[in-house]
Amino acid sequence: MNLTLQVWRQENATKEGRFVTYKADDISPDMSFLEMLDLVNERLIKAGERPIEFESDCREGICGSCGCVINGQAHGPLRGVTTCQLHMRSFKDGDTIVIEPFRAKAFPIIKDLVVDRGSFDRIIQSGGYVTVKTGPQPDGNATPIGKDVADKAMDAAACIGCGACVAACPNASAALFTSAKVAHMSYLPQGQVEAHKRVVNMIARHDAEGFGNCTNIGECHAACPKEISIQHIAIMKKEYICAAANYEPEIQRSEGAI
Amino acid sequence: MLSRILCSSVFQKVIMAVTGLSLIIFVITHLSGNITLYFPDGTPFNKYADFLASLGWLLYAAEIGLVATFLLHIATAIQLKMSNSKARPVGYKVYQSKGGPSKANLSSRFMIVSGIALLGFLVLHIWQFKYGPGIEQGYVVDIDGKQVRDLHRLVIETFQNPLYVAIYVISMVLLGFHLRHGFWSAFQSLGMRNPALHSALYKLAFVLAVLISLGFLGIPVWIYLNSTGVAS
Numbered sequence: 001m002n003l004t005l006q007v008w009r010q011e012n013a014t015k016e017g018r019f020v021t022y023k024a025d026d027i028s029p030d031m032s033f034l035e036m037l038d039l040v041n042e043r044l045i046k047a048g049e050r051p052i053e054f055e056s057d058c059r060e061g062i063c064g065s066c067g068c069v070i071n072g073q074a075h076g077p078l079r080g081v082t083t084c085q086l087h088m089r090s091f092k093d094g095d096t097i098v099i100e101p102f103r104a105k106a107f108p109i110i111k112d113l114v115v116d117r118g119s120f121d122r123i124i125q126s127g128g129y130v131t132v133k134t135g136p137q138p139d140g141n142a143t144p145i146g147k148d149v150a151d152k153a154m155d156a157a158a159c160i161g162c163g164a165c166v167a168a169c170p171n172a173s174a175a176l177f178t179s180a181k182v183a184h185m186s187y188l189p190q191g192q193v194e195a196h197k198r199v200v201n202m203i204a205r206h207d208a209e210g211f212g213n214c215t216n217i218g219e220c221h222a223a224c225p226k227e228i229s230i231q232h233i234a235i236m237k238k239e240y241i242c243a244a245a246n247y248e249p250e251i252q253r254s255e256g257a258i
Numbered sequence: 259m260l261s262r263i264l265c266s267s268v269f270q271k272v273i274m275a276v277t278g279l280s281l282i283i284f285v286i287t288h289l290s291g292n293i294t295l296y297f298p299d300g301t302p303f304n305k306y307a308d309f310l311a312s313l314g315w316l317l318y319a320a321e322i323g324l325v326a327t328f329l330l331h332i333a334t335a336i337q338l339k340m341s342n343s344k345a346r347p348v349g350y351k352v353y354q355s356k357g358g359p360s361k362a363n364l365s366s367r368f369m370i371v372s373g374i375a376l377l378g379f380l381v382l383h384i385w386q387f388k389y390g391p392g393i394e395q396g397y398v399v400d401i402d403g404k405q406v407r408d409l410h411r412l413v414i415e416t417f418q419n420p421l422y423v424a425i426y427v428i429s430m431v432l433l434g435f436h437l438r439h440g441f442w443s444a445f446q447s448l449g450m451r452n453p454a455l456h457s458a459l460y461k462l463a464f465v466l467a468v469l470i471s472l473g474f475l476g477i478p479v480w481i482y483l484n485s486t487g488v489a490s
Binding site for chain 2: 006019069071072073074077079098100103104105106168170171172173175200203204206207210211212213214215216217218219221222223227229230231233234235236237238239240241244248249251
């Protein structure tokens with residue numbers, strides 16, 4: 001396959017970026033999208049140019065490292081896959097592919113297609129944990145949990161934190177990410193102790209990081225490689241409405257990112 | 259501090275949802291009264307208008323409540339829109355929906371546009387009818403020995419003008435688009451977590467939007483067609 005790539009190139013966070021066009025010739029349809037970029041980079045290096053920076057780790061769709069916006073869609077045209085699991089057979093010979101980073105104020109660009117998703121880590125730090133006793137491993141059957149409840153919790157816990165929800169959201173909101181992290185613990189007894197504190201502080205942190213507001217469009221659900229439903233956002237909202245009367249957040253929206 | 263809760267993204271959407279649903283109740287009430295405009299005889303409509311006017315202070319209280327609800331809905335919407343724009347300072351060169359479970363469509367993507375257009379319509383609508391010519395200007399009719407404002411005549415006369423008919427039809431189509439996303443979205447914002455209700459409400463929103471939109475836009479069209487003799 002012979003393709004034309006329009007790639008966002010940006011030296012660093014402060015410099016202005018621009019689109020650069022590259023030819024990607026002799027691409028096998030069996031290559032993954034990232035392997036195609038690897039090949040293009042190899043040729044760029046041989047030609048003495050700076051290779052295209054992108055992030056990847058496991059390349060099997062479970063780590064959440066990779067991700068870019070391909071022809072206007074986070075992780076490309078397929079649903080339920082990450083960028084590394086997208087293959088070139090999803091494109092046609094002669095196609096022009098526009099490759100952009102995930103764009104959001106809360107995801108500042110580090111270089112080219114690499115963005116800083118530290119804002120997600122700070123949302124987790126603000127409440128995405130449970131308090132457990134240290135010491136010997138607890139008995140596996142000490143807290144029985146029904147299969148239906150465990151399944152629901154697992155649906156939410158499938159989130160790999162890739163950031164595609166933010167990239168796809170017309171408002172650059174991280175409501176789906178935050179709700180997945182709130183919901184998977186809200187289902188389980190271990191999550192009940194800090195339930196109020198958790199949802200209030202995680203949303204306060206979400207807002208302070210500069211993410212947008214959810215307008216219930218559901219583009220995040222369509223872009224999510226783990227196909228996490230926006231019903232988790234409703235769960236988060238209900239949790240918040242119940243908690244807001246009892247608990248006040250530790251930071252406020254205007255306090256901004258750390 | 260309460261303001262931390264009030265300013266949060268979740269609470270602001272709760273305000274949008276509560277005010278939005280209140281306004282939908284108002285719109286349905288308004289439409290059920292206006293159904294009388296489909297009758298060829300103007301008396302039922304004039305009686306209904308006179309009944310509202312005779313409520314006195316109760317009507318003022320309702321109007322103040324309505325204006326406050328509108329203002330809160332609009333002010334919060336503008337605030338949310340501004341913070342959403344700030345959340346993505348550099349936009350995409352190409353952006354397209356991934357389809358599937360996504361509810362991205364003209365209705366959900368352009369709520370602010372349909373909302374602003376409806377605000378403009380509202381100003382025109384209130385200026386034309388509420389503050390339009392009344393008893394002093396000769397729009398008067400005798401109902402059961404009582405002199406009341408002939409609002410029916412004003413409505414009929416207004417919709418002889420095809421320009422007004424077009425403005426009203428377009429505005430009511432936009433109202434339909436606004437409600438198609440707005441009605442369902444309100445329940446989502448209020449934390450409605452039952453998955454079965456979730457899809458049922460999404461379908462109900464479509465039916466509700468079509469019914470309300472057609473119910474309203476039919477009035478000027480019906481009056482115009484009647485006057486030009488097409489329908490009679």
